[in-house]
Amino acid sequence: MTKYWSKAVFYREWQLCIWIGTLLSGSLIYNPLTEMISHLNHLKYLVQTGEPAAAGVGQWFGDLLVWSDTRSLLFLLFQVLLLVIIQFHDLRREPTGDLLASLPFTRRQLVFTKWATGMLTIAVPFLLIYLLLSLFYWLQRDWIIDSYWLIPQWTLLHWMFLACFYSFLFLVQALMGQHVAAGIIGMICTMIPWYLLTTVPVVFRELLGLETLDRLRDLSRYTVWNLVLNARAEYLPPDWTTYQFIYTNFWFRILGMLVVIAGLYRLAEWAYGRNPLERNGQLLMFPFLEPVLIWGFAVCFGLLATLVFGLGYDTGFLVLAAGTALGYWLAKKVVLHYQR
Secondary structure: OOOOOOHHHHHHHHHHHHHHHHHHHHHHHHHHHHHHHHHHHHHHHHHHOOOOOHHHOEOHHHHHHHOOOHHHHHHHHHHHHHHHHHHOOOOOOOOHHHHHHHOOOOHHHHHHHHHHHHHHHHHHHHHHHHHHHHHHHHHOHHHEOOOOOHHHHHHHHHHHHHHHHHHHHHHHHHHEOOHHHHHHHHHHHOOHHHHHHHHHHHHHHHHHOOOHHHHHHHHHHHHOHHHHHOOEEEEOOOOOOOEEEEOOOHHHHHHHHHHHHHHHHHHHHHHHHOOOHHHOOOOEOOHHHHHHHHHHHHHHHHHHHHHHHHOOOOOHHHHHHHHHHHHHHHHHHHHHHHOO
């Protein structure tokens, strides 16, 4: 274990990460826990005053837990993004290379300890909210019809989901030399599969009349990253008017995310182990990524320009070509500027 772990690195990383962990804990306590407490108090008041609230008694817990506000999930993702940027802030300074070479730990120890600390920072708030939700559940058991198993499932799925997101951003940081740019590009990259599968069929159908690519749009829904968090409402006998939420294929989801996390970490460890430290502060750590970034931006920019300005006009091909060329020029200028 010592060949992967460094106590000195962990102590320093934990001091940086504890603030994000506190923010994550506060966010999870606010939603869903405080929302549940507020809703239950209102429900009890309605029952005491004799108002028709019986239909909402019981299944409200699953509703609030499973259908948490999408904005809350986005806020959690933003905090994970901030966590990764903070972790790589010092590593991507230009003078860091000579300093790291003189420290008594290896790159493997550094990258594993940093990644493990980040994972722990995300895990602790979810452990806290799991304990609080469990306590709330058993104290208010008479008002809840949902199975207790929903709580550990929800907690584990959301933690694993954020861990996947964190590991992907961690990999992008290992490939790039600008920590803020890496965070922004990593966030955008999570949406590119959906963007391409959605826009390419539309553009080619309008410009070439090809409808065969429309099937790709059906695949786009599988690239929405929070699909793994969806639960199914199962209606209950005898009247089939009440329901409870279940996570279908739960262990398959967990296993899939474990494989993704392990794969992303191994790639990040490989990439960081081969980082040329003299390139700290540059946009990309590896020259072979330059055409990937440039052409990727060019194609996406060209498709966007066509969607906005080219559909429904005879100039569609011209807009696509001009947008792609402009995107290539912009990306090339940015890459050359930061690769000096």
